[in-house]
Amino acid sequence: MLRMQDISKIYRTDLIETHALRDFSLRVGQGEFVAVSGPSGSGKTTFLTIAGLLENFDTGTYELDGRDVSRLTDDGRSRIRNEKIGFIFQGFNLIPDLDLFDNVDVPLRYRRMKADERRKRIESALDLVGLASRMKHLPSQLSGGQQQRVAIARAIAGDPALILADEPTGNLDSLMARQIMDLLEKINDMGTTIVLVTHDPELARRAQRNIHIVDGLVIDSPPYEARESQRAARAGTSPD
Protein backbone atom coordinates (compact mmCIF):
# COMPACT_ATOMS: atom_id res chain seq x y z
CA MET A 1 0.00 0.00 0.00
CA LEU A 2 2.67 2.48 1.05
CA ARG A 3 6.31 2.11 0.14
CA MET A 4 8.87 4.81 0.98
CA GLN A 5 12.48 4.30 0.06
CA ASP A 6 15.32 6.54 1.26
CA ILE A 7 13.15 9.61 1.65
CA SER A 8 14.90 12.75 2.82
CA LYS A 9 13.34 16.04 3.70
CA ILE A 10 15.29 19.13 4.66
CA TYR A 11 13.70 22.38 5.81
CA ARG A 12 15.89 25.33 4.97
CA THR A 13 15.94 28.86 6.29
CA ASP A 14 18.54 31.56 5.69
CA LEU A 15 20.53 30.40 8.68
CA ILE A 16 19.92 26.73 9.27
CA GLU A 17 19.02 23.45 7.63
CA THR A 18 16.87 20.99 9.52
CA HIS A 19 16.95 17.36 8.42
CA ALA A 20 13.40 16.33 9.21
CA LEU A 21 13.68 12.90 7.56
CA ARG A 22 16.92 11.08 6.64
CA ASP A 23 16.94 8.09 4.34
CA PHE A 24 13.54 7.22 5.64
CA SER A 25 12.27 3.87 4.39
CA LEU A 26 8.99 2.26 5.29
CA ARG A 27 6.60 -0.27 3.88
CA VAL A 28 2.99 -0.57 4.98
CA GLY A 29 0.91 -3.40 3.63
CA GLN A 30 -2.67 -3.43 2.47
CA GLY A 31 -5.06 -3.53 5.43
CA GLU A 32 -2.39 -2.84 8.07
CA PHE A 33 -2.88 -0.66 11.12
CA VAL A 34 0.46 0.98 11.78
CA ALA A 35 1.33 3.41 14.53
CA VAL A 36 4.16 5.86 13.98
CA SER A 37 5.45 7.25 17.22
CA GLY A 38 8.38 9.24 18.45
CA PRO A 39 9.26 12.21 20.60
CA SER A 40 8.35 15.76 19.72
CA GLY A 41 10.39 17.00 16.76
CA SER A 42 11.30 13.48 15.66
CA GLY A 43 9.78 13.90 12.20
CA LYS A 44 6.39 12.23 12.73
CA THR A 45 4.41 15.09 11.24
CA THR A 46 6.89 15.47 8.38
CA PHE A 47 6.40 11.80 7.62
CA LEU A 48 2.63 12.31 7.68
CA THR A 49 2.72 15.34 5.38
CA ILE A 50 4.90 13.47 2.90
CA ALA A 51 2.87 10.26 3.15
CA GLY A 52 -0.28 12.33 2.62
CA LEU A 53 1.25 14.19 -0.37
CA LEU A 54 0.81 17.43 1.51
CA GLU A 55 4.47 18.30 0.97
CA ASN A 56 7.23 17.36 -1.44
CA PHE A 57 10.37 15.57 -0.33
CA ASP A 58 13.92 16.12 -1.50
CA THR A 59 15.19 12.64 -2.36
CA GLY A 60 13.93 9.09 -2.43
CA THR A 61 10.93 7.37 -3.93
CA TYR A 62 7.39 6.93 -2.77
CA GLU A 63 4.86 4.45 -4.08
CA LEU A 64 1.24 4.61 -2.96
CA ASP A 65 -1.18 1.86 -3.86
CA GLY A 66 1.21 0.59 -6.49
CA ARG A 67 1.80 3.95 -8.13
CA ASP A 68 4.94 6.08 -8.01
CA VAL A 69 3.77 9.41 -6.60
CA SER A 70 7.22 10.96 -6.21
CA ARG A 71 7.02 13.38 -9.10
CA LEU A 72 3.37 14.25 -9.53
CA THR A 73 2.07 17.68 -10.50
CA ASP A 74 0.13 19.69 -7.92
CA ASP A 75 -3.15 18.69 -9.56
CA GLY A 76 -2.06 15.06 -9.65
CA ARG A 77 -1.25 15.13 -5.95
CA SER A 78 -4.63 16.72 -5.22
CA ARG A 79 -6.36 13.95 -7.12
CA ILE A 80 -4.45 11.19 -5.29
CA ARG A 81 -5.16 12.85 -1.94
CA ASN A 82 -8.82 13.05 -2.84
CA GLU A 83 -9.22 9.52 -4.15
CA LYS A 84 -6.72 7.42 -2.20
CA ILE A 85 -6.18 9.11 1.16
CA GLY A 86 -8.46 9.95 4.05
CA PHE A 87 -7.13 12.44 6.61
CA ILE A 88 -7.95 12.65 10.28
CA PHE A 89 -6.40 15.66 11.99
CA GLN A 90 -5.73 16.33 15.64
CA GLY A 91 -7.81 19.52 15.56
CA PHE A 92 -10.63 17.84 13.56
CA ASN A 93 -10.42 20.56 10.86
CA LEU A 94 -14.15 20.67 10.23
CA ILE A 95 -15.51 23.71 8.41
CA PRO A 96 -17.45 25.61 11.07
CA ASP A 97 -20.03 27.19 8.73
CA LEU A 98 -21.05 23.88 7.17
CA ASP A 99 -23.30 21.30 8.79
CA LEU A 100 -22.13 17.71 9.23
CA PHE A 101 -23.58 16.59 5.91
CA ASP A 102 -21.79 19.33 4.00
CA ASN A 103 -18.56 18.76 5.91
CA VAL A 104 -18.49 15.12 4.92
CA ASP A 105 -19.48 16.20 1.42
CA VAL A 106 -16.39 18.41 0.92
CA PRO A 107 -13.96 15.79 -0.50
CA LEU A 108 -16.74 14.11 -2.50
CA ARG A 109 -17.58 17.34 -4.30
CA TYR A 110 -13.95 17.70 -5.34
CA ARG A 111 -14.26 14.24 -6.86
CA ARG A 112 -17.14 15.48 -9.06
CA MET A 113 -19.34 12.68 -7.78
CA LYS A 114 -23.05 12.68 -8.60
CA ALA A 115 -25.39 14.03 -5.93
CA ASP A 116 -27.21 10.73 -5.34
CA GLU A 117 -23.98 8.81 -4.90
CA ARG A 118 -22.62 11.49 -2.57
CA ARG A 119 -25.74 11.45 -0.42
CA LYS A 120 -25.58 7.66 -0.12
CA ARG A 121 -21.93 7.74 0.94
CA ILE A 122 -22.40 10.62 3.40
CA GLU A 123 -25.36 8.98 5.09
CA SER A 124 -23.55 5.67 5.28
CA ALA A 125 -20.36 7.25 6.71
CA LEU A 126 -22.25 9.29 9.29
CA ASP A 127 -24.24 6.20 10.19
CA LEU A 128 -21.03 4.24 10.77
CA VAL A 129 -19.76 6.86 13.22
CA GLY A 130 -23.18 7.06 14.91
CA LEU A 131 -24.07 10.61 13.87
CA ALA A 132 -26.60 10.03 11.09
CA SER A 133 -29.34 11.66 13.12
CA ARG A 134 -27.34 14.88 13.53
CA MET A 135 -26.28 15.56 9.97
CA LYS A 136 -27.90 19.01 9.94
CA HIS A 137 -26.04 20.09 13.06
CA LEU A 138 -23.07 22.43 12.97
CA PRO A 139 -19.70 21.26 14.33
CA SER A 140 -19.99 23.80 17.15
CA GLN A 141 -23.07 21.94 18.39
CA LEU A 142 -21.05 18.76 18.95
CA SER A 143 -18.56 17.59 21.56
CA GLY A 144 -14.89 17.10 20.66
CA GLY A 145 -15.29 13.35 20.33
CA GLN A 146 -18.31 13.76 18.09
CA GLN A 147 -16.44 16.27 15.93
CA GLN A 148 -13.60 13.79 15.51
CA ARG A 149 -16.14 11.14 14.51
CA VAL A 150 -17.42 13.51 11.84
CA ALA A 151 -13.84 13.95 10.65
CA ILE A 152 -13.54 10.16 10.49
CA ALA A 153 -16.78 10.00 8.50
CA ARG A 154 -15.32 12.59 6.12
CA ALA A 155 -12.16 10.52 5.80
CA ILE A 156 -13.94 7.26 4.99
CA ALA A 157 -16.78 8.62 2.83
CA GLY A 158 -14.57 8.60 -0.23
CA ASP A 159 -13.62 4.97 0.39
CA PRO A 160 -9.87 5.67 0.53
CA ALA A 161 -7.18 3.01 0.37
CA LEU A 162 -5.22 4.68 3.16
CA ILE A 163 -6.24 6.68 6.22
CA LEU A 164 -3.64 8.96 7.76
CA ALA A 165 -4.51 9.97 11.30
CA ASP A 166 -2.48 12.73 12.91
CA GLU A 167 -2.80 12.51 16.71
CA PRO A 168 -6.55 11.90 16.32
CA THR A 169 -7.12 11.70 20.06
CA GLY A 170 -4.76 14.48 21.03
CA ASN A 171 -7.58 16.88 21.90
CA LEU A 172 -9.83 14.33 23.57
CA ASP A 173 -10.24 12.87 27.03
CA SER A 174 -9.35 9.23 27.60
CA LEU A 175 -12.90 7.89 27.23
CA MET A 176 -13.44 9.64 23.94
CA ALA A 177 -9.95 8.66 22.83
CA ARG A 178 -10.82 5.00 23.41
CA GLN A 179 -14.04 5.39 21.42
CA ILE A 180 -12.12 6.93 18.53
CA MET A 181 -9.56 4.14 18.61
CA ASP A 182 -12.37 1.55 18.65
CA LEU A 183 -13.81 3.23 15.60
CA LEU A 184 -10.47 3.26 13.79
CA GLU A 185 -10.02 -0.43 14.55
CA LYS A 186 -13.48 -1.13 13.20
CA ILE A 187 -12.61 0.72 9.99
CA ASN A 188 -9.33 -1.18 9.76
CA ASP A 189 -11.19 -4.44 10.21
CA MET A 190 -13.25 -3.46 7.19
CA GLY A 191 -10.01 -3.53 5.16
CA THR A 192 -8.80 0.07 5.15
CA THR A 193 -5.11 0.63 5.79
CA ILE A 194 -4.50 3.03 8.66
CA VAL A 195 -1.35 4.90 9.58
CA LEU A 196 -1.66 6.55 12.97
CA VAL A 197 0.82 9.19 14.03
CA THR A 198 0.91 9.53 17.79
CA HIS A 199 3.21 10.26 20.67
CA ASP A 200 1.02 8.25 23.04
CA PRO A 201 2.57 4.78 23.62
CA GLU A 202 -0.73 3.38 24.89
CA LEU A 203 -2.49 4.23 21.65
CA ALA A 204 0.45 3.03 19.62
CA ARG A 205 0.22 -0.35 21.34
CA ARG A 206 -3.27 -0.83 19.91
CA ALA A 207 -1.87 -0.83 16.37
CA GLN A 208 -0.71 -4.01 14.69
CA ARG A 209 2.75 -2.61 14.14
CA ASN A 210 4.72 0.15 15.78
CA ILE A 211 7.26 2.28 14.06
CA HIS A 212 9.47 4.48 16.14
CA ILE A 213 11.11 7.58 14.68
CA VAL A 214 13.88 9.59 16.23
CA ASP A 215 15.62 12.49 14.48
CA GLY A 216 14.01 11.64 11.18
CA LEU A 217 15.20 8.03 11.19
CA VAL A 218 13.20 4.86 11.65
CA ILE A 219 14.91 3.23 14.57
CA ASP A 220 12.48 0.46 15.37
CA SER A 221 10.17 -1.13 12.83
CA PRO A 222 9.01 -4.73 13.22
CA PRO A 223 9.00 -6.49 9.86
CA TYR A 224 5.98 -6.12 7.68
CA GLU A 225 5.56 -9.90 7.76
CA ALA A 226 4.77 -9.74 11.48
CA ARG A 227 1.44 -8.24 10.65
CA GLU A 228 -0.50 -11.47 10.32
CA SER A 229 0.70 -12.87 13.60
CA GLN A 230 -0.13 -9.64 15.42
CA ARG A 231 -3.59 -9.60 13.87
CA ALA A 232 -4.11 -13.15 14.95
CA ALA A 233 -2.90 -12.32 18.43
CA ARG A 234 -5.42 -9.51 18.66
CA ALA A 235 -8.15 -11.91 17.54
CA GLY A 236 -6.96 -14.50 20.10
CA THR A 237 -6.15 -17.19 17.52
CA SER A 238 -2.94 -18.79 16.34
CA PRO A 239 -1.54 -17.53 13.03
CA ASP A 240 -1.01 -21.13 12.03
Add this chain to the structure above:
Amino acid sequence: MSTNIRPLLSALRRNPTGALLVAVQVAITLAVLVNAAWIVAQRIEKIEQPTGIDTRDTFEIDILGLSKRFEVAQAESEDLAYLRGLPGVVTATATLGTPLTLNGGDTDLARSPGTDAPSLPANFLEVGDQGLRALEVPLVAGRNFRAGEIRPAGKHTPISEVIITRSLARALFAHGNALGQAVYEDNNDPLTIIGITRDFMGPQLGAPAYNTVLLPEMPGEGGFYGLLVRARPGMRATVLREAKEHIGASHRHAVIAETMTLTSAKRQFEANNRNMAIFLTSVTALMVAVCCLGIFGLTTFNVSSRTRQIGTRRALGARKRDVVRHFMLENSLILAAGALPGAVLALAVGNWLTARYGLPRLDLAYLAGGIVVLWGTGLLAAWQPARRAAGIPPSVATRTI
Protein backbone atom coordinates in the same frame (compact mmCIF):
# COMPACT_ATOMS: atom_id res chain seq x y z
CA MET B 1 -20.10 24.53 -10.58
CA SER B 2 -23.74 25.00 -9.67
CA THR B 3 -23.51 22.08 -7.25
CA ASN B 4 -21.22 24.15 -5.02
CA ILE B 5 -23.69 26.98 -4.57
CA ARG B 6 -25.83 25.45 -1.83
CA PRO B 7 -23.11 24.93 0.81
CA LEU B 8 -21.67 28.35 -0.06
CA LEU B 9 -25.06 29.96 0.42
CA SER B 10 -25.66 28.21 3.71
CA ALA B 11 -22.19 29.26 4.92
CA LEU B 12 -22.92 32.87 3.90
CA ARG B 13 -26.27 32.76 5.67
CA ARG B 14 -24.57 31.70 8.89
CA ASN B 15 -22.03 34.51 8.70
CA PRO B 16 -23.77 37.26 6.77
CA THR B 17 -22.53 40.61 8.13
CA GLY B 18 -19.52 41.29 5.88
CA ALA B 19 -21.22 39.89 2.81
CA LEU B 20 -24.38 41.89 3.51
CA LEU B 21 -22.45 45.16 3.82
CA VAL B 22 -20.65 44.54 0.54
CA ALA B 23 -23.95 43.57 -1.13
CA VAL B 24 -25.50 46.88 0.00
CA GLN B 25 -22.45 48.69 -1.36
CA VAL B 26 -22.84 46.83 -4.66
CA ALA B 27 -26.54 47.74 -4.83
CA ILE B 28 -25.92 51.47 -4.29
CA THR B 29 -22.95 51.50 -6.65
CA LEU B 30 -24.96 49.77 -9.35
CA ALA B 31 -27.82 52.27 -9.05
CA VAL B 32 -25.39 55.19 -9.29
CA LEU B 33 -23.30 53.60 -12.04
CA VAL B 34 -26.24 52.84 -14.29
CA ASN B 35 -27.93 56.22 -13.94
CA ALA B 36 -24.68 58.17 -14.12
CA ALA B 37 -23.75 56.31 -17.30
CA TRP B 38 -27.19 57.10 -18.70
CA ILE B 39 -26.86 60.81 -17.82
CA VAL B 40 -23.34 60.92 -19.27
CA ALA B 41 -24.65 59.35 -22.48
CA GLN B 42 -27.35 62.04 -22.65
CA ARG B 43 -24.77 64.77 -22.06
CA ILE B 44 -22.49 63.45 -24.76
CA GLU B 45 -25.46 63.17 -27.10
CA LYS B 46 -26.34 66.78 -26.32
CA ILE B 47 -22.83 67.89 -27.25
CA GLU B 48 -23.00 65.96 -30.49
CA GLN B 49 -26.51 67.06 -31.43
CA PRO B 50 -26.91 70.07 -33.74
CA THR B 51 -28.07 73.18 -31.92
CA GLY B 52 -30.51 74.00 -34.71
CA ILE B 53 -29.76 77.74 -34.49
CA ASP B 54 -27.36 80.17 -36.11
CA THR B 55 -24.65 80.45 -33.50
CA ARG B 56 -22.01 81.89 -35.80
CA ASP B 57 -23.67 85.23 -36.55
CA THR B 58 -25.78 85.78 -33.45
CA PHE B 59 -25.18 87.57 -30.17
CA GLU B 60 -27.17 88.79 -27.21
CA ILE B 61 -26.98 91.94 -25.14
CA ASP B 62 -28.69 91.88 -21.75
CA ILE B 63 -29.98 95.15 -20.34
CA LEU B 64 -30.67 95.71 -16.67
CA GLY B 65 -32.60 98.74 -15.44
CA LEU B 66 -31.20 100.36 -12.35
CA SER B 67 -34.13 102.49 -11.23
CA LYS B 68 -37.88 102.73 -11.44
CA ARG B 69 -37.48 105.58 -13.91
CA PHE B 70 -36.25 103.10 -16.50
CA GLU B 71 -39.04 102.73 -19.09
CA VAL B 72 -38.56 99.19 -20.25
CA ALA B 73 -41.08 99.13 -23.08
CA GLN B 74 -39.80 102.36 -24.53
CA ALA B 75 -36.16 101.32 -24.16
CA GLU B 76 -36.83 97.97 -25.80
CA SER B 77 -38.57 99.64 -28.67
CA GLU B 78 -35.75 102.15 -29.17
CA ASP B 79 -33.06 99.48 -28.94
CA LEU B 80 -34.77 97.26 -31.46
CA ALA B 81 -35.31 100.15 -33.87
CA TYR B 82 -31.65 101.08 -33.59
CA LEU B 83 -30.40 97.52 -34.02
CA ARG B 84 -32.66 96.74 -36.98
CA GLY B 85 -31.45 99.88 -38.69
CA LEU B 86 -27.80 99.08 -38.14
CA PRO B 87 -25.87 98.06 -41.27
CA GLY B 88 -24.89 94.42 -41.04
CA VAL B 89 -27.87 93.37 -38.91
CA VAL B 90 -30.33 90.83 -40.35
CA THR B 91 -32.82 91.23 -37.52
CA ALA B 92 -33.12 91.64 -33.77
CA THR B 93 -35.66 90.67 -31.16
CA ALA B 94 -36.18 91.25 -27.49
CA THR B 95 -35.90 88.04 -25.56
CA LEU B 96 -35.94 86.47 -22.17
CA GLY B 97 -33.82 83.37 -22.27
CA THR B 98 -30.59 82.72 -24.11
CA PRO B 99 -30.32 79.58 -26.20
CA LEU B 100 -27.76 77.02 -24.95
CA THR B 101 -27.39 78.71 -21.57
CA LEU B 102 -29.03 78.48 -18.18
CA ASN B 103 -30.54 81.96 -18.75
CA GLY B 104 -34.23 81.43 -19.21
CA GLY B 105 -36.98 79.39 -17.74
CA ASP B 106 -38.65 76.04 -17.92
CA THR B 107 -42.23 75.00 -17.56
CA ASP B 108 -44.45 71.93 -17.75
CA LEU B 109 -46.91 71.55 -20.60
CA ALA B 110 -49.87 69.21 -20.47
CA ARG B 111 -52.58 68.25 -22.93
CA SER B 112 -55.26 68.96 -20.36
CA PRO B 113 -55.62 71.52 -17.56
CA GLY B 114 -55.07 70.74 -13.90
CA THR B 115 -52.07 70.08 -11.76
CA ASP B 116 -52.62 66.31 -11.88
CA ALA B 117 -52.58 66.07 -15.68
CA PRO B 118 -49.53 64.27 -17.11
CA SER B 119 -47.12 66.91 -18.35
CA LEU B 120 -43.83 67.28 -20.17
CA PRO B 121 -41.03 69.62 -19.20
CA ALA B 122 -40.09 72.31 -21.74
CA ASN B 123 -37.61 75.18 -21.78
CA PHE B 124 -39.12 78.45 -22.87
CA LEU B 125 -38.03 81.60 -24.64
CA GLU B 126 -39.98 84.85 -24.58
CA VAL B 127 -39.59 86.51 -27.96
CA GLY B 128 -41.17 89.03 -30.29
CA ASP B 129 -42.34 88.37 -33.82
CA GLN B 130 -38.74 88.44 -35.08
CA GLY B 131 -37.66 85.66 -32.71
CA LEU B 132 -37.61 82.84 -35.24
CA ARG B 133 -35.77 84.95 -37.78
CA ALA B 134 -33.18 86.05 -35.25
CA LEU B 135 -32.48 82.43 -34.37
CA GLU B 136 -32.74 81.38 -38.01
CA VAL B 137 -35.13 78.61 -37.07
CA PRO B 138 -37.62 77.71 -39.82
CA LEU B 139 -41.22 76.69 -39.25
CA VAL B 140 -42.15 73.21 -40.42
CA ALA B 141 -45.88 73.80 -39.89
CA GLY B 142 -48.21 76.63 -39.00
CA ARG B 143 -47.25 80.27 -38.77
CA ASN B 144 -45.17 82.79 -36.87
CA PHE B 145 -46.51 85.15 -34.20
CA ARG B 146 -48.25 88.25 -35.52
CA ALA B 147 -47.22 91.62 -34.14
CA GLY B 148 -50.58 92.00 -32.40
CA GLU B 149 -50.19 88.71 -30.57
CA ILE B 150 -47.03 89.79 -28.75
CA ARG B 151 -47.70 90.81 -25.16
CA PRO B 152 -45.99 94.16 -24.52
CA ALA B 153 -43.41 94.47 -21.78
CA GLY B 154 -44.87 95.11 -18.34
CA LYS B 155 -48.42 94.08 -19.33
CA HIS B 156 -50.20 91.06 -17.90
CA THR B 157 -52.66 90.32 -20.65
CA PRO B 158 -53.09 86.59 -21.19
CA ILE B 159 -51.07 84.77 -23.80
CA SER B 160 -53.04 82.40 -25.96
CA GLU B 161 -50.61 81.25 -28.68
CA VAL B 162 -47.34 79.36 -28.57
CA ILE B 163 -44.86 77.95 -31.06
CA ILE B 164 -43.15 74.68 -30.15
CA THR B 165 -40.40 72.50 -31.58
CA ARG B 166 -41.11 69.35 -33.56
CA SER B 167 -39.72 67.12 -30.80
CA LEU B 168 -41.99 68.68 -28.21
CA ALA B 169 -44.96 68.41 -30.57
CA ARG B 170 -44.29 64.72 -31.10
CA ALA B 171 -43.82 64.15 -27.39
CA LEU B 172 -47.09 65.91 -26.55
CA PHE B 173 -49.19 64.53 -29.40
CA ALA B 174 -47.59 61.25 -30.33
CA HIS B 175 -50.48 60.04 -32.45
CA GLY B 176 -51.75 63.22 -34.07
CA ASN B 177 -51.01 66.66 -35.43
CA ALA B 178 -50.12 69.11 -32.69
CA LEU B 179 -50.92 72.15 -34.80
CA GLY B 180 -54.03 73.91 -33.56
CA GLN B 181 -54.12 71.81 -30.38
CA ALA B 182 -54.22 73.37 -26.93
CA VAL B 183 -51.63 72.84 -24.22
CA TYR B 184 -51.73 73.97 -20.61
CA GLU B 185 -49.39 75.25 -17.97
CA ASP B 186 -50.94 74.05 -14.69
CA ASN B 187 -54.44 75.54 -14.41
CA ASN B 188 -53.85 78.36 -16.84
CA ASP B 189 -55.84 79.15 -19.91
CA PRO B 190 -55.25 77.06 -23.01
CA LEU B 191 -52.32 77.93 -25.23
CA THR B 192 -52.95 77.15 -28.86
CA ILE B 193 -50.08 75.76 -30.86
CA ILE B 194 -49.93 77.99 -33.92
CA GLY B 195 -46.57 76.91 -35.26
CA ILE B 196 -44.11 74.04 -35.15
CA THR B 197 -40.43 74.68 -35.81
CA ARG B 198 -37.53 72.54 -36.78
CA ASP B 199 -35.81 71.27 -33.63
CA PHE B 200 -33.53 73.76 -31.93
CA MET B 201 -32.01 74.16 -28.52
CA GLY B 202 -33.48 76.89 -26.38
CA PRO B 203 -32.21 77.58 -22.87
CA GLN B 204 -30.92 74.34 -21.37
CA LEU B 205 -32.59 73.97 -18.01
CA GLY B 206 -34.47 70.96 -16.74
CA ALA B 207 -36.09 69.81 -19.97
CA PRO B 208 -34.69 67.68 -22.78
CA ALA B 209 -32.52 69.64 -25.22
CA TYR B 210 -35.09 70.03 -28.00
CA ASN B 211 -38.17 70.56 -25.82
CA THR B 212 -38.52 74.27 -26.50
CA VAL B 213 -41.57 76.49 -26.44
CA LEU B 214 -41.67 80.09 -27.73
CA LEU B 215 -43.92 82.51 -25.89
CA PRO B 216 -45.07 85.73 -27.66
CA GLU B 217 -43.98 88.20 -25.02
CA MET B 218 -41.73 91.23 -24.85
CA PRO B 219 -39.70 90.69 -21.69
CA GLY B 220 -39.05 93.39 -19.14
CA GLU B 221 -39.98 91.98 -15.77
CA GLY B 222 -37.79 93.62 -13.14
CA GLY B 223 -36.32 95.99 -15.68
CA PHE B 224 -34.44 93.19 -17.42
CA TYR B 225 -34.51 92.15 -21.07
CA GLY B 226 -32.24 90.66 -23.64
CA LEU B 227 -31.63 91.72 -27.22
CA LEU B 228 -30.96 88.85 -29.58
CA VAL B 229 -29.27 90.08 -32.75
CA ARG B 230 -28.39 88.19 -35.91
CA ALA B 231 -25.75 89.85 -38.02
CA ARG B 232 -24.88 89.24 -41.63
CA PRO B 233 -22.14 86.65 -42.09
CA GLY B 234 -18.79 88.06 -41.02
CA MET B 235 -20.32 91.23 -39.51
CA ARG B 236 -21.01 90.05 -35.96
CA ALA B 237 -17.93 91.48 -34.28
CA THR B 238 -18.42 94.89 -35.86
CA VAL B 239 -22.11 95.00 -35.10
CA LEU B 240 -21.59 93.84 -31.53
CA ARG B 241 -18.99 96.55 -30.89
CA GLU B 242 -21.15 99.31 -32.34
CA ALA B 243 -24.32 98.09 -30.61
CA LYS B 244 -22.57 97.84 -27.30
CA GLU B 245 -21.19 101.36 -27.54
CA HIS B 246 -24.49 102.86 -28.62
CA ILE B 247 -26.79 101.04 -26.21
CA GLY B 248 -24.40 101.48 -23.34
CA ALA B 249 -24.45 105.20 -23.89
CA SER B 250 -28.14 105.60 -24.67
CA HIS B 251 -29.68 104.40 -21.41
CA ARG B 252 -29.42 106.74 -18.45
CA HIS B 253 -31.06 104.39 -15.97
CA ALA B 254 -29.82 101.01 -17.22
CA VAL B 255 -26.62 99.19 -17.87
CA ILE B 256 -25.48 96.38 -20.12
CA ALA B 257 -25.47 93.38 -17.79
CA GLU B 258 -23.84 90.99 -20.21
CA THR B 259 -22.97 90.50 -23.85
CA MET B 260 -22.51 87.09 -25.26
CA THR B 261 -22.08 85.61 -28.70
CA LEU B 262 -23.93 82.36 -29.26
CA THR B 263 -20.60 80.87 -30.34
CA SER B 264 -19.28 81.35 -26.82
CA ALA B 265 -22.66 80.20 -25.42
CA LYS B 266 -22.28 77.02 -27.44
CA ARG B 267 -18.72 76.58 -26.26
CA GLN B 268 -19.85 77.05 -22.68
CA PHE B 269 -22.76 74.67 -23.23
CA GLU B 270 -20.40 72.00 -24.55
CA ALA B 271 -17.95 72.61 -21.71
CA ASN B 272 -20.74 72.36 -19.12
CA ASN B 273 -21.94 69.07 -20.52
CA ARG B 274 -18.43 67.76 -20.92
CA ASN B 275 -17.52 68.79 -17.36
CA MET B 276 -20.67 67.21 -16.00
CA ALA B 277 -19.85 64.01 -17.91
CA ILE B 278 -16.29 64.05 -16.56
CA PHE B 279 -17.51 64.77 -13.03
CA LEU B 280 -20.12 62.01 -13.09
CA THR B 281 -17.67 59.57 -14.66
CA SER B 282 -15.05 60.39 -12.02
CA VAL B 283 -17.46 60.10 -9.10
CA THR B 284 -18.87 56.86 -10.47
CA ALA B 285 -15.41 55.43 -11.11
CA LEU B 286 -14.54 56.35 -7.54
CA MET B 287 -17.65 54.59 -6.25
CA VAL B 288 -16.87 51.50 -8.31
CA ALA B 289 -13.29 51.60 -6.98
CA VAL B 290 -14.52 51.88 -3.38
CA CYS B 291 -16.93 49.00 -4.02
CA CYS B 292 -14.06 46.94 -5.44
CA LEU B 293 -11.98 47.82 -2.39
CA GLY B 294 -14.82 46.50 -0.24
CA ILE B 295 -14.87 43.24 -2.18
CA PHE B 296 -11.07 43.04 -2.07
CA GLY B 297 -11.08 43.72 1.67
CA LEU B 298 -13.77 41.17 2.42
CA THR B 299 -12.07 38.49 0.32
CA THR B 300 -8.68 39.25 1.85
CA PHE B 301 -10.18 39.02 5.32
CA ASN B 302 -11.92 35.76 4.45
CA VAL B 303 -8.71 34.28 3.08
CA SER B 304 -6.74 35.32 6.17
CA SER B 305 -9.32 34.02 8.60
CA ARG B 306 -9.81 30.76 6.72
CA THR B 307 -6.17 29.81 6.14
CA ARG B 308 -6.51 26.49 7.94
CA GLN B 309 -9.84 25.78 6.29
CA ILE B 310 -8.30 26.39 2.87
CA GLY B 311 -5.37 24.12 3.76
CA THR B 312 -7.86 21.46 4.84
CA ARG B 313 -9.77 21.76 1.58
CA ARG B 314 -6.50 21.39 -0.31
CA ALA B 315 -5.62 18.34 1.80
CA LEU B 316 -9.01 16.83 1.02
CA GLY B 317 -8.40 17.13 -2.70
CA ALA B 318 -9.15 20.70 -3.79
CA ARG B 319 -6.92 21.81 -6.64
CA LYS B 320 -5.60 25.36 -6.70
CA ARG B 321 -8.22 26.30 -9.25
CA ASP B 322 -10.93 24.85 -7.01
CA VAL B 323 -9.84 27.27 -4.27
CA VAL B 324 -9.87 30.21 -6.71
CA ARG B 325 -13.26 29.09 -7.97
CA HIS B 326 -14.55 28.84 -4.40
CA PHE B 327 -13.78 32.50 -3.69
CA MET B 328 -14.91 33.70 -7.11
CA LEU B 329 -18.19 31.87 -6.67
CA GLU B 330 -18.62 33.25 -3.18
CA ASN B 331 -18.08 36.77 -4.50
CA SER B 332 -20.39 36.11 -7.43
CA LEU B 333 -23.12 35.27 -4.94
CA ILE B 334 -22.44 38.45 -2.97
CA LEU B 335 -22.43 40.47 -6.21
CA ALA B 336 -25.71 38.83 -7.24
CA ALA B 337 -27.21 39.58 -3.83
CA GLY B 338 -26.28 43.24 -4.39
CA ALA B 339 -27.11 43.39 -8.09
CA LEU B 340 -30.69 42.28 -7.63
CA PRO B 341 -31.84 45.10 -5.28
CA GLY B 342 -29.34 47.35 -7.10
CA ALA B 343 -31.22 46.82 -10.37
CA VAL B 344 -34.52 47.68 -8.71
CA LEU B 345 -32.95 50.76 -7.12
CA ALA B 346 -31.42 51.79 -10.46
CA LEU B 347 -34.83 51.58 -12.14
CA ALA B 348 -36.46 53.54 -9.32
CA VAL B 349 -33.82 56.29 -9.53
CA GLY B 350 -34.16 56.29 -13.32
CA ASN B 351 -37.91 56.72 -13.07
CA TRP B 352 -37.48 59.54 -10.58
CA LEU B 353 -35.00 61.31 -12.87
CA THR B 354 -37.46 60.94 -15.75
CA ALA B 355 -40.34 62.33 -13.73
CA ARG B 356 -38.36 65.11 -12.06
CA TYR B 357 -35.93 66.22 -14.76
CA GLY B 358 -37.44 64.90 -17.97
CA LEU B 359 -34.49 62.61 -18.57
CA PRO B 360 -35.36 59.97 -21.18
CA ARG B 361 -36.46 56.69 -19.64
CA LEU B 362 -33.50 54.54 -18.61
CA ASP B 363 -32.37 52.23 -21.39
CA LEU B 364 -32.31 48.68 -19.99
CA ALA B 365 -29.14 48.00 -21.98
CA TYR B 366 -27.40 50.40 -19.58
CA LEU B 367 -28.72 48.39 -16.64
CA ALA B 368 -27.44 45.17 -18.17
CA GLY B 369 -24.13 46.86 -19.01
CA GLY B 370 -23.82 48.22 -15.46
CA ILE B 371 -24.36 44.77 -14.00
CA VAL B 372 -21.73 43.28 -16.32
CA VAL B 373 -19.21 46.05 -15.53
CA LEU B 374 -19.73 45.80 -11.77
CA TRP B 375 -19.67 42.02 -11.91
CA GLY B 376 -16.46 42.04 -13.91
CA THR B 377 -14.65 44.61 -11.77
CA GLY B 378 -15.93 42.95 -8.59
CA LEU B 379 -14.55 39.57 -9.61
CA LEU B 380 -11.33 41.24 -10.71
CA ALA B 381 -11.04 42.71 -7.20
CA ALA B 382 -11.51 39.26 -5.68
CA TRP B 383 -9.01 37.64 -8.05
CA GLN B 384 -5.78 38.56 -6.27
CA PRO B 385 -6.81 37.38 -2.77
CA ALA B 386 -8.37 34.27 -4.34
CA ARG B 387 -5.06 33.52 -6.06
CA ARG B 388 -3.30 34.05 -2.75
CA ALA B 389 -5.70 31.58 -1.13
CA ALA B 390 -4.82 29.04 -3.79
CA GLY B 391 -1.18 29.39 -2.78
CA ILE B 392 -1.88 28.20 0.78
CA PRO B 393 -0.18 24.80 1.04
CA PRO B 394 -2.22 21.75 2.06
CA SER B 395 0.26 21.05 4.84
CA VAL B 396 -1.29 23.97 6.75
CA ALA B 397 -4.05 21.51 7.65
CA THR B 398 -1.66 19.59 9.89
CA ARG B 399 -0.60 22.62 11.92
CA THR B 400 -2.20 22.71 15.30
CA ILE B 401 -2.07 26.51 15.68
